[in-house]
Amino acid sequence: MTYQDILVHVDEHPSSKPRAAAAAALAARLNARLTGVFLKSEFLRDAMVAESLAYMPPDALQALIEEEAAARLQASEAARGIFEAEAxxxxxxxxxxxxxxxxxxxISCARRFDLTVFPPIAKVSLSLNDISAAAVALGSGGPVLVIxxxxxxxxxxxxxxVAWKGSRESARALRDAWPLLSQxxxxxxxxxSPRGEGGPDGLLQRHLENHGLKANLIVDRSHDASAGQILRDHVAALKADLVVMGVYGRPRLQELVLGGVSHDLLSDPPCALLISH
Structure with a gap:
């Protein structure tokens, strides 16, 4: 497996630049094609929740629509400038x-790419809406690289x-990460494993070796910290620049419900995260 098509979210804010730079460097390294995506708002859909707009004179409303359209175009072009400069x-x-x-x-767009590069939370330009990396991972069927x-x-x-617990999500994340792990x-x-389950796994070790990886298996049986904190501690001690982990949770109605470790790390990533569901 390799990543041939990479999608990266970019908006008009300077905080997009490090994410665009990371995605562009990865695409160049893997000889992949990189696509930048800007999330636009729909003014009438978003704004009509304000009842006062219904009472505006037609010419004033038209002027407001045109002003918002110009602002959206300006934001999109600024985002494109950031993206193209880094590419x-x-x-x-x-x-x-x-x-x-x-x-x-x-999410539908992300399903057409091998990898999506995303912030923990993406704000839709000129809108109150936002989209989380977790929602993209849960809905897209593919890996998300959270920068x-x-x-x-x-x-x-x-x-x-690699955060491993033997689950379907862990196995999926491991498979989705091969292009990065191999390098x-x-x-x-x-x-x-505070209770001692899930000790050194010979099959897992052999699986990694069959992929050319000589991985170091670490079993942490600490009782005095959460799994999220234990993971953070190991990331710091090992000076890791990437964590590979399965995302546990599901979207329910309009509220995203995540497992504890997923919520912990995605709320404040200690480094880049490769997440998959």
């Missing part, structure tokens, strides 16, 4: 998309921690 700097082949900023539109606001090193995935200098597989 050129990295030497990555690139495309540009503008899609509706509703969750399902973006924290501080960015990621150009040689991302030199030191990787890593160090791979550490962490099993958090």
């Amino acid at each position: 050129r700097r990295a030497g990555a082949n690139s495309d540009w998309l503008v899609v509706d900023g509703r969750d399902q539109e973006l 924290p606001e501080s960015g990621a090193p150009p040689a991302l995935a030199e030191r990787v921690v 890593a200098k160090e791979v550490h597989v962490l099993i958090v």
